[in-house]
Amino acid sequence: RLIAHRDRLRESVRVLADGLTIDETRLAQEIALLADRMDVAEELDRFRSHLVAFRAALDDSAGEPIGKRLGFVLQEMLREANTTGSKAADSAILHEVVGLKEELERIREQVENLE
Numbered sequence: 001r002l003i004a005h006r007d008r009l010r011e012s013v014r015v016l017a018d019g020l021t022i023d024e025t026r027l028a029q030e031i032a033l034l035a036d037r038m039d040v041a042e043e044l045d046r047f048r049s050h051l052v053a054f055r056a057a058l059d060d061s062a063g064e065p066i067g068k069r070l071g072f073v074l075q076e077m078l079r080e081a082n083t084t085g086s087k088a089a090d091s092a093i094l095h096e097v098v099g100l101k102e103e104l105e106r107i108r109e110q111v112e113n114l115e
Contacts, residue, residue, distance in 0.1 A: 001090050002035050009034065040084045040093075047080040067114035074108050 009031055013022060054073045057066050081104065085097035 001093070002038060005038065005089065006031050006035065038087055038089055040087050043080045043084045043087070047077055047084075050077045050080065065114070067111055070111045070114065071108065074104055074111060078104050 010027065013027060050073050054070060054077070057069050057073065078101065081097055081100050085094055085101075088094050088097065
């Protein structure tokens with residue numbers, strides 16, 4: 001995804017420059033900055049850690065009320081999904097994010113019924 005986006009950006013800059021000399025170093029720096037903004041690895045890592053916390057809460061409940069705790073974890077998962085969608089700039093990823101958010105909403109509805 002990042003390589004394809006880089007190539008599109010390079011081509012767009014070349015077309016817009018219309019024959020003007022392009023500072024390749026500066027262009028590479030700008031592309032690197034954009035790639036960093038589009039990187040969702042951190043969000044995915046945090047989402048995985050929230051999944052671990054969610055499963056641990058289910059396993060460790062020992063009869064104690066867990067609905068609120070699971071609700072908070074789901075809220076954090078939704079934040080990560082939203083951030084991933086915002087940074088994605090890719091229709092396939094956006095499609096997956098929408099599906100993920102639908103599933104998180106279904107789970108949230110079920111968690112609301114837990115005590």
